[in-house]
Amino acid sequence: DSGVTQTPKHLITATGQRVTLRCSPRSGDLSVYWYQQSLDQGLQFLIQYYNGEERAKGNILERFSAQQFPDLHSELNLSSLELGDSALYFCASSVESGASYNEQFFGPGTRLTVL
Amino acid sequence: LAKTTQPISMDSYEGQEVNITCSHNNIATNDYITWYQQFPSQGPRFIIQGYKTKVTNEVASLFIPADRKSSTLSLPRVSLSDTAVYYCLVSGASKIIFGSGTRLSIRP
Numbered sequence: 464d465s466g467v468t469q470t471p472k473h474l475i476t477a478t479g480q481r482v483t484l485r486c487s488p489r490s491g492d493l494s495v496y497w498y499q500q501s502l503d504q505g506l507q508f509l510i511q512y513y514n515g516e517e518r519a520k521g522n523i524l525e526r527f528s529a530q531q532f533p534d535l536h537s538e539l540n541l542s543s544l545e546l547g548d549s550a551l552y553f554c555a556s557s558v559e560s561g562a563s564y565n566e567q568f569f570g571p572g573t574r575l576t577v578l
Numbered sequence: 579l580a581k582t583t584q585p586i587s588m589d590s591y592e593g594q595e596v597n598i599t600c601s602h603n604n605i606a607t608n609d610y611i612t613w614y615q616q617f618p619s620q621g622p623r624f625i626i627q628g629y630k631t632k633v634t635n636e637v638a639s640l641f642i643p644a645d646r647k648s649s650t651l652s653l654p655r656v657s658l659s660d661t662a663v664y665y666c667l668v669s670g671a672s673k674i675i676f677g678s679g680t681r682l683s684i685r686p
Contacts, residue, residue: 465621496674505678506622506665519672553621565610565669569621 467570488556600666
């Protein structure tokens with residue numbers, strides 16, 4: 464158990480809908496990262512927040528957005544869902560941000576299925 | 579555009595040493611190199627991280643040459659439970675780049 468929690472574990476929805484994925488980082492971690500992993504694909508970095516502020520941005524679509532709240536939990540919002548958005552979405556957390564020793568701890572993921 | 583490149587797959591046998599190399603030609607001065615292991619339907623798990631030369635912990639070693647344009651993860655005496663996908667990651671102040679992963683299969 465990494466200490467990172469993600470809810471829900473599974474999510475099934477229809478095209479065009481909007482969903483929110485939630486992540487609670489490990490106690491004491493200030494950075495939260497979101498990743499997308501499609502079937503049999505590698506990890507695609509989406510976005511990173513550090514202590515409430517956006518720190519780094521990867522291949523995140525304009526239909527996706529995220530935020531980190533004062534209690535440090537984070538939410539990833541996915542809108543106008545398409546079939547291709549079906550994937551595992553991982554959240555990770557770390558103490559620091561970026562250019563230093565920085566081990567990321569990954570949650571168990573949310574499996575999103577868009578029908 | 580920065581990119582990391584790894585072999586798609588590798589096979590080995592129990593008890594052997596396995597070396598997986600990652601190419602990161604455009605690594606920046608302040609970037610770190612990290613390796614993660616992932617089992618099916620689980621989140622990746624940290625293996626080792628380094629900046630230059632050699633780093634060793636209880637499960638692996640990481641070799642980084644002076645030009646830092648590549649790195650090699652070394653797994654000593656692998657077992658069947660080391661069958662997994664291994665990712666290298668290059669990260670900096672505002673950059674996070676995962677490799678596409680190497681699927682390592684260990685045979686008895």
